[in-house]
Amino acid sequence: MSPRLSPALSPAHAVLQAVFGYERFRGPQQAIVEHVIAGGDALVLMPTGGGKSLCYQVPAIVRQQQGRGVTIVVSPLIALMHDQVGALHEAGVSAAFLNSTLSYDETQDVELRLQTGDITLLYAAPERLNTPRFLGLLDSLYHGGHLSLFAIDEAHCVSQWGHDFRPEYRALTVLHERYAGVPRIALTATADALTRADIVERLQLEGAQHFVSSFDRPNIRYRIEEKKEPLAQLLRFIEREHPDDAGVVYCQSRKRVEEMSAALVDAGLKSLPYHAGLPAEVRQQNQDRFLREEGIVMVATIAFGMGIDKPDVRFVAHVDMPKNIEGYYQETGRAGRDGLNADAWMAYGLQDVVNQRRMIDESPASEEFKQVMRGKLDALLALAEATDCRRVRLLGYFGEYSTPCGNCDNCLNPPAVWDGTDAARKLLSTIYRVQQASGLSFGTGHIMDIVRGKDTEKVKQFGHDKLSTFGVGKDYSEAQLRGVLRQLLATGAVGLQKVMLESGHSFDTLSLTEGSRPVLKGDVPVLLRESTASAPAKRTRRSTAPPAAAANLGPDAQARFINLKAWRAEVAREHNLPAYVIFHDATLAAIAERNPASLDDLQGISGMGAKKLEAYGAEVLRVVEGR
Known part of the structure; x- marks a missing residue:
């Protein structure tokens, strides 16, 4: 027909x-x-x-x-x-x-x-x-x-x-x-x-x-929080909101992918790893399972994802910060391709910024290229630290004007803001005085210990408890100082230097830059959001909800939808194709709602072309009728 x-x-x-x-x-x-x-x-x-x-x-x-x-x-x-x-x-x-x-x-x-x-x-x-x-x-x-x-x-x-x-x-x-x-x-x-x-x-x-086109994906809710215990935070997010859904979790390293995927499996989730270090046949097998099975969480490096057409990915999570907004947008865009509600969740921290800055600085690229990459990283950090609408910031990066979305974390729960300018000046002053006193540079933990007045063995060993800045920031929490350093690193007001040890190991130390001067003088304010990272919560399994496409269907239509999905899975296995290639969930939901009694009733349903009507129409009617 x-x-x-x-x-x-x-x-x-x-x-x-x-x-x-x-x-x-x-x-x-x-x-x-x-x-x-x-x-x-x-x-x-x-x-x-x-x-x-x-x-x-x-x-x-x-x-x-x-x-x-x-x-x-x-x-x-x-x-x-x-x-x-x-x-x-x-x-x-x-x-x-x-x-x-x-x-x-x-x-x-x-x-x-x-x-x-x-x-x-x-x-x-x-x-x-x-x-x-x-x-x-x-x-x-x-x-x-x-x-x-x-x-x-x-x-x-x-x-x-x-x-x-x-x-x-x-x-x-x-x-x-x-x-x-x-x-x-x-x-x-x-x-x-x-x-x-x-x-x-x-x-x-x-x-x-x-x-x-507009870069806006209104069905995606953007949520970003400070990283404290990334596994606990990720589990809390998945188990409370997406326990049975397909999703992608992005990590920066292959080792972290393996560890995170194993931890999700231990927590009772269906999870698979994907990175370039796995044998090609394993990567292909895991990708095929992700595309063809429901409810799998793929934990991956950015080696996974380009061209993934799976429409019912309900969330994309980043436990490590991407390199730039383009990567973040591309990766989060793999959620909710079917137009139904989806989440983009990210945890970020000071070490993410340190790692990304170091990779840029140590790359063999030209200084022009490095400068562009630093600017892109700054833009991503500005998105993460933002206290206003995430979507406005994201779209603005691509040159698109928008108004507050009312659907991101900042719109739904506006964060408290504090002025970190004083803390920034105290951190920069401490970096300067440490350098002057010992001729050495030190890492973030040691600098924060001095500012907070912590009498550690290392502080006493180098005599840094005698510095005028020792304890000047004792009223600031470690989380607050980390937030300030994160922003100083991202904006270039603090630099990173790699120090090599005789053992062959290396560590990153902090140094002043040309960008430090206006912050020290108080000409550049440092405004930050209050820490929003949630404490680990007890695991609670959400009651099984209907698939997003069927959420608005009545009980009889939902039963038809479930039967249609089971039939589609059989056809997909026979054809060795992902189920959504046969019909999208939205098409099955439209069929279930219409409750067709004839081939003529199937015409005009979105996704039901002539070839599919001819190939599957009679079978669809049989399933709908319950035969």
Whole structure:
């Protein structure tokens, strides 16, 4: 059965409805699609979950219908290629990929289908695109007039200023130089003005039209708290609010990933680790389980996540601070892709700032690059320390004006603020006097001990209990002084120096910088939020709540929804695909609510395209009827 279509539909709308099962485009999708179908170049910035894939998939199908040939999609991840090609097959679209998972015979088969015009979209990694064999294929298509479009996904990877720079993306300039006249669409979810300019320059997209969507993800609640006991804080967050939900926890190191995942398992949660040090087959197995099973918490380094299309991730947590706001936005954006409520939770502390500053300072990059990276870190710390709306700050970083959201932690529970200028001056004075007295520099703990007047063995050993600043900050708590140092480090008012010991070990010490002077003189105020880290709480399991998509359904509809999910899981296993590739939860919820009695009743449900209606319609009705 074919879906009902309006006779006045444009080719793009006809494809959207018949193939993908959506009634209308969202936001700027229509303008982007029409522009690319007409042969225009485009740079698309659209938040995760905003529907970027449709912006090149619909033009690819329409342009092939017009006899223009195949679309080449440059994608950085094998897992993403597999799932997107699988989803297109489910929708009745001829698609394929070329990557290292294919045998020689399978590769030859794809290449033959490509040359005979049997493929609408071909996915390939940037490394493969630049091989002589692949360029030869493209040359043949191009000279035969059968090369329709290039779609460059995750385009921020081309920029040295982006959060996930990949050198192989730089070679994509060959597309413009070698295949003149073939339109290109570059897409990313995250790029500030500097990164956008770099994308345009590196990909030679100077003539491209820019489509910049709102960066706002209103369904995500941003929450940031001071790190005290990160595992206890994380467990408290998950067990109270997301005990049965899928989520991602980001850590800075491989060791921390392993420890945190094991601790979550010990606490009774389903958790898996993911980092580049694991064998490739283990990484793939864990990723497949995360995509295909429900309620798994993936604990990972930033090696995990790009292109993860799982729509029902209900939370993303950071137990270590990311490098910059772009990384934070990209990673938190993996939550709530289905548009339903989700949480972005982060714990940050002084050591995070120390580690990030040290990595920047010790990198072999140019001083210009380091300065930009320091500025990005400062912006992220400003977001973490902010006492006003998180969303306003976050969107403002990307040049977007907004009003307070009423949904972040600061809007819901405005924090108390204190003036840390006096404490900052006392810390800086102590760093100076210690240096003058002993000719040595010391770390954060020792400096704070002096300011707070703690009579430790080390303080007495170096005679620092005789300094004029000994005990001048005894009224400040350790948490308060750590907060002040965190901000001084992030703004460059305090520097870090690495001291090497004869044993080969090293430690970080504090030093004054040019930025110290205006703080010491009192010209620059230091305002901070009161500590908000929660004390560890007794573990309490929340009663099992219905899935977010079914939260507003009545009892009978919820029963249908549960049965539909069970049926979908069986189909997904048979097809070796994630369940959401068959149908999203939102589609199942719409079916359960409508309670269809015929195939005709299934038409018009979002996500129910012609191929899926034909393939699954009768089975869906059987499940809904309880047979």
